[in-house]
Amino acid sequence: MSNQMKNSGLPPKTCTIEQLFTIPDDVEKVLAGKKTATRRNGRYADIGEIMELKGSKFVVENVYSQSLGELTDEHAKQEGFDDVEGYKNSILSIHPGMPWLPHMRVWVHEFRALED
Numbered sequence: 001m002s003n004q005m006k007n008s009g010l011p012p013k014t015c016t017i018e019q020l021f022t023i024p025d026d027v028e029k030v031l032a033g034k035k036t037a038t039r040r041n042g043r044y045a046d047i048g049e050i051m052e053l054k055g056s057k058f059v060v061e062n063v064y065s066q067s068l069g070e071l072t073d074e075h076a077k078q079e080g081f082d083d084v085e086g087y088k089n090s091i092l093s094i095h096p097g098m099p100w101l102p103h104m105r106v107w108v109h110e111f112r113a114l115e116d
Contacts, residue, residue, distance in 0.1 A: 006047040010063060014042030017051045017060070020109060023094070027053050029080040033113070037078035039066070039106040050114065062110040069102025078110070 020038060021027050029035035030053055045051065045060040052058075066075075076087040088100055 007063075010043060010046070013044060013046065015040075015044045017045040017049050020044045020051060021053060026080075030058065030111075031056055035078070035080035036112065037075070037108055037110045039079065039108050041106060043107045045109050045111075051111070057114040058111045059114050060109055060111045062108070064108050065105050066108050067102060068100060068104045068106065075108075 020040070021030060026035060026038070043063060045063060047060055047063055049060045050057055051060070071084050071087070073083045076082065076084045079087050081087040081090065092098060092100060
């Protein structure tokens with residue numbers, strides 16, 4: 001299946017893949033293999049799109065919408081945290097004043113490292 005077909009049910013991107021990771025700690029987690037997904041309030045990448053971080057390449061394997069109330073500890077581990085509470089505390093420290101509402105929706109971007 002082509003990337004265009006995989007992405008056909010998704011709304012247009014709101015940002016570019018280059019803006020997916022802007023926090024140095026997140027970049028280090030990705031490079032160390034501890035972070036295999038990121039959640040953003042917009043859609044930053046298409047399925048099959050390649051991102052490059054410090055010379056390493058990663059391919060976006062899945063993009064979907066999820067509510068904060070659907071987050072599990074397994075999802076938090078994809079983000080590089082032990083559990084949902086740790087992930088939640090990190091997000092709220094980055095975005096002071098942001099409410100954490102179970103019905104709020106985010107875009108999940110799952111990716112994997114590409115072998116050279």
